[in-house]
Amino acid sequence: MPEFGPEELRALDRAHVWHPYGPMPGRSDPLVVESASGVRLRLAEEVHGQRELVDGMSSWWSAVHGYNHPVLNEAATAQLGRMSHVMFGGLTHEPAVRLAARLVEITPEPLRHVFLCDSGSVSVEVAVKMCLQYWRSLGRPAKQRLLTWRGGYHGDTWQPMSVCDPEGGMHELWQGVLPRQLFAEAPPADYEESYARGLRDLIARHADELAAVIVEPVVQGAGGMRFHSPEYLRVLRQACDEHGVLLVFDEIATGFGRTGTLFAAGHADVAPDVMCLGKALTGGYLTMAATLCSSKVAEGISRGEVPVLAHGPTFMGNPLAAAVACASIDLLLGQDWQREVRRLETGLRDGLAEAADLPGVKDVRVLGGIGVVQLDHDVDMAAATAAAVREGVWLRPFRDLVYTMPPYVTDDEDLARVCRAVGAAAAAG
Numbered sequence: 153m154p155e156f157g158p159e160e161l162r163a164l165d166r167a168h169v170w171h172p173y174g175p176m177p178g179r180s181d182p183l184v185v186e187s188a189s190g191v192r193l194r195l196a197e198e199v200h201g202q203r204e205l206v207d208g209m210s211s212w213w214s215a216v217h218g219y220n221h222p223v224l225n226e227a228a229t230a231q232l233g234r235m236s237h238v239m240f241g242g243l244t245h246e247p248a249v250r251l252a253a254r255l256v257e258i259t260p261e262p263l264r265h266v267f268l269c270d271s272g273s274v275s276v277e278v279a280v281k282m283c284l285q286y287w288r289s290l291g292r293p294a295k296q297r298l299l300t301w302r303g304g305y306h307g308d309t310w311q312p313m314s315v316c317d318p319e320g321g322m323h324e325l326w327q328g329v330l331p332r333q334l335f336a337e338a339p340p341a342d343y344e345e346s347y348a349r350g351l352r353d354l355i356a357r358h359a360d361e362l363a364a365v366i367v368e369p370v371v372q373g374a375g376g377m378r379f380h381s382p383e384y385l386r387v388l389r390q391a392c393d394e395h396g397v398l399l400v401f402d403e404i405a406t407g408f409g410r411t412g413t414l415f416a417a418g419h420a421d422v423a424p425d426v427m428c429l430g431k432a433l434t435g436g437y438l439t440m441a442a443t444l445c446s447s448k449v450a451e452g453i454s455r456g457e458v459p460v461l462a463h464g465p466t467f468m469g470n471p472l473a474a475a476v477a478c479a480s481i482d483l484l485l486g487q488d489w490q491r492e493v494r495r496l497e498t499g500l501r502d503g504l505a506e507a508a509d510l511p512g513v514k515d516v517r518v519l520g521g522i523g524v525v526q527l528d529h530d531v532d533m534a535a536a537t538a539a540a541v542r543e544g545v546w547l548r549p550f551r552d553l554v555y556t557m558p559p560y561v562t563d564d565e566d567l568a569r570v571c572r573a574v575g576a577a578a579a580a581g
């Protein structure tokens with residue numbers, strides 16, 4: 153029997169528990185989830201006539217196989233019976249080694265070495281540390297700034313915050329306190345030679361102080377759900393090579409098939425020097441991320457005055473998370489996942505087309521398993537969320553965006569329902 157009823161839970165939650173981007177004490181009433189299975193969240197009580205909600209968010213884009221999946225459950229319980237965790241300093245184990253080898257196998261060719269971290273933000277911290285240390289080791293310590301384009305999101309810890317969009321984003325408060333990075337304008341959706349030229353110029357002009365360019369390839373997620381031409385990745389790769397700057401792709405949101413290719417870099421056939429993975433890495437089961445780098449970067453670091461990467465989280469390489477990540481990758485690659493993502497893409501295009509005619513809708517866009525309705529005003533979160541719940545769907549709009557990134561296992565009927573809910577939320581918000 154549960155110890156607390158939903159009412160009690162909410163009171164304690166409000167008084168004591170921080171939520172993402174939340175005030176304290178809390179002001180909104182989060183829905184209480186009792187369990188989750190397949191694509192459905194089961195609530196502890198009925199809300200707007202619904203006890204179960206189809207999850208249109210994949211738990212922040214991570215639960216690509218849905219919840220309570222027998223294969224992932226089996227991987228977790230089998231590993232639990234062996235060990236849930238051991239320290240990674242001086243010890244190693246099969247789940248972590250297997251995962252690292254698998255990631256090297258499925259990511260672009262030059263990426264050979266894997267640093268396992270406990271969250272996406274930490275993997276970006278590690279990526280930045282790798283790049284800065286690489287140049288320091290080569291006797292170029294002045295190369296310590298980062299370049300990115302506006303509209304990005306790379307996480308909530310310090311270095312990642314410094315490359316998030318500095319305006320209107322979530323970290324505006326810290327302008328002047330964060331390391332000052334270089335920003336290009338946000339990338340246009342289609343290829344524009346003048347924009348590409350601007351990127352090249354910026355990299356050329358600041359090459360002496362630039363350690364790396366860091367971007368989300370093809371899709372900018374939490375910074376605004378914007379898509380851009382993959383051609384820009386080629387421009388970045390070429391300019392970085394020409395001017396001696398490292399290139400980092402943050403594929404935390406785009407990795408593992410979400411945009412229709414296994415990694416978004418695949419749309420342009422471009423390989424970065426450093427790549428961050430997270431979110432769907434464990435199929436949404438446990439917190440784990442990874443920073444991959446090329447041998448050039450690893451060897452550079454190893455030639456330095458301090459020839460080690462001084463980073464080692466307590467829960468580095470967590471065996472439970474690694475075992476589930478291996479199972480999740482096998483599950484994904486063991487099926488025709490491209491067909492499933494294409495099916496989602498078609499369903500989202502069909503299902504969201506009508507939303508374009510709603511008053512207050514500025515743009516509707518779809519790529520792979522991502523469907524976005526952009527409004528011409530900031531969404532009324534409470535009204536939009538309630539409208540989606542009435543349709544039996546969980547959505548979490550932000551700023552002027554109502555969007556969905558459903559689990560790949562969402563069937564056509566549930567997908568149509570998700571699309572109706574996106575429309576209802578856009579109309580209500």
Ligand SMILES: *Cc1c(COP(=O)(O)O)cnc(C)c1O
Nearest residue numbers: 271272273305306307373404405
């Ligand atoms: C979510 C996200 C992060 C941060 O990952 P956390 O696990 O939340 O720390 C970084 N970069 C991108 C592109 C993301 O979508």
